[in-house]
Amino acid sequence: MKMNPQFPNNFLWGGATAANQCEGAWREGGKGVSIADLMTGGTKDSPRRLTRKIEPGTYYPSHEAIDFYHHYKEDIALFGEMGFKVFRLSINWTRIFPNGDDEMPNEAGLAFYDQVFDECHKQGIEPLVTLSHFELPYGLVEKYNGFADRRCIDFYAKYARTVFQRYKDKVKYWLTFNEINFATLPMGSLNCLGILDDKTTDIHHPYDDEQRRYQALHHAFLASAKAVKLGHQINPEFKIGCMIAYLTTYPLTCKPEDMLLAQQFNKKMNHFCGDVQVKGEYPYFMKQYFKKQGIHIEFAEGDAQLLREGTVDYFTFSYYMTNCITADETATKGQGNLFGGVKNPHLEASEWGWQIDPIGLRYTLNEIYDRYQIPIMIVENGLGAHDQLESDGKIHDHYRIDYMRQHIFEMEKSIQDGVDLIGYTPWGCIDLVSAGTGEMKKRYGFIYVDKDNNGKGSLQRFKKDSFYWYQKVIKSNGADLD
Helix, strand or coil: CECCCCCCCCCEEEEECCHHHHCCCCCCCCCCCEHHHHECCCCCCCCCCECCCCCCCCCCHHHCCCCHHHHHHHHHHHHHHHCCCEEEEECCHHHHCCCCCCCCCCHHHHHHHHHHHHHHHHCCCEEEEEEECCCCEHHHHHHHCHHHCCHHHHHHHHHHHHHHHHCCCCCCEEEEECCHHHHHCHHHHHHHHCCCCCCCCCCCCCCCCHHHHHHHHHHHHHHHHHHHHHHHHHCCCCEEEEEEECCCEEECCCCHHHHHHHHHHHHHHHHHHHHHHHHCCCCHHHHHHHHHHCCCCCCCCCHHHHHHHCCCCEEEEECCCCEEECCCCCCCECCCCCCCCECCCCCCECCCCCECCHHHHHHHHHHHHHHHCCCEEEEECCCCECCCCCCCCCCCCHHHHHHHHHHHHHHHHHHHHCCCEEEECCECCECCCCCCCCCCCCECCCEEECCCCCCCCCCCEEECHHHHHHHHHHHCCCCECC
16 A cells, blocks of 8 residues: 655654553662552453552562563664654653652662663654653552642652653653543543542442542642643753543434434543643533532642643544444443443454444544644554464564554545644554553564563564564655555
8 A cells, every 4th residue: 555655754653662561670770669560460351450469479460561671772772673763651650759759769760761761862763751651659549549639749740850850851752641531430540540449349440439530630630730831941842742542432323312422422531631731721511510410629729820831732642443322222332342332333343342443543633633733643553462473483463564554544644634643653562561451462562572461481572574564664654554
């Protein structure tokens, strides 16, 4: 599939990871315990657990992950070989402030990321750094119940200031919180906000106090805005963005009831957090929702001004699939749709049940740009699949190439539509631990890592067929998708 290149000459092709899913070395270099370090392994059918203490004999995938901590030079060299212009990664907060509220930062942690960023620049790769990617210090959970306590705003701001100052000449692109809109759902309480109620026994179905959760989200909004202001003061050249898990949802039918349900879902799930971080104020529909639910968001003096002054420079989002929604309770549910929704009869799905919708990406890009009119980057997209390592070290992942080819083709169309799309970092550019299930079997990468669901393997890296395909895509700036 060849086309006349429509991607800008400075388009940021790359890939994305998160520290808790790839870094490992969970107790090395002075690192503290994060929420992810207490998450057990799991599968699609056997959910992960959070244990408040480490259980002897229990497997915790983040403890070693793919050991990027000791393999970063090798891995970044492979990214450079593919031609990456940008590499999205996260700083593990507990490497910098092991407990979250420490007086002084951990120099060993700061030095580690110095080395990582230096290695990126050697390869001609621009780092894109997420400050908080489901890696809140467990110390903040235990002592403050995370962002439910307003004091966590300043702990986050201190962390942000520390890394902004340290890397002000090494990192230009930043994101404040990963998929912050998950906090609009009860299941997002822990990973996004650090809330762990004593009554919670199942983290996938936590005890939920909606008043507390939305107040905590307000504190996270303030922390993000404060970081944006601090970052721009430290280096005016910084570009600081938000990151939304975009769950585009269609009405199953053209029945007015289905249309209305889809509109309501998209407003709350997809638009609310973006509106606050881009426009600097709460949208009318959430004010009305709070009124109906009896929720009162406490605004301290200066909060409204801080939200207005701390708006982001660009909008980023994850996109994997689309959902349908209907008022018909008998409709068939979508197997992989973790956030509700029903099966779309016009779409195929991955082996994990996630519906594949390339055209939906074009639709979504247009929706976002129409709403915000600021630069956009897709910072997560890809196909989780069970890849087979052949005896000759080959991995033939044509299904991943097909998936990405179709999505990149629709990205190009969105640029022709007039969308200011500036970058694309597919998720898990090297195989890593699945956040949802804790598996290694669910692989996204262009690079295969020899490790299984039980933590066994050599950790050797192998190039998949998609490695060479994506290398060609980048070299041609998106013109050659064959």
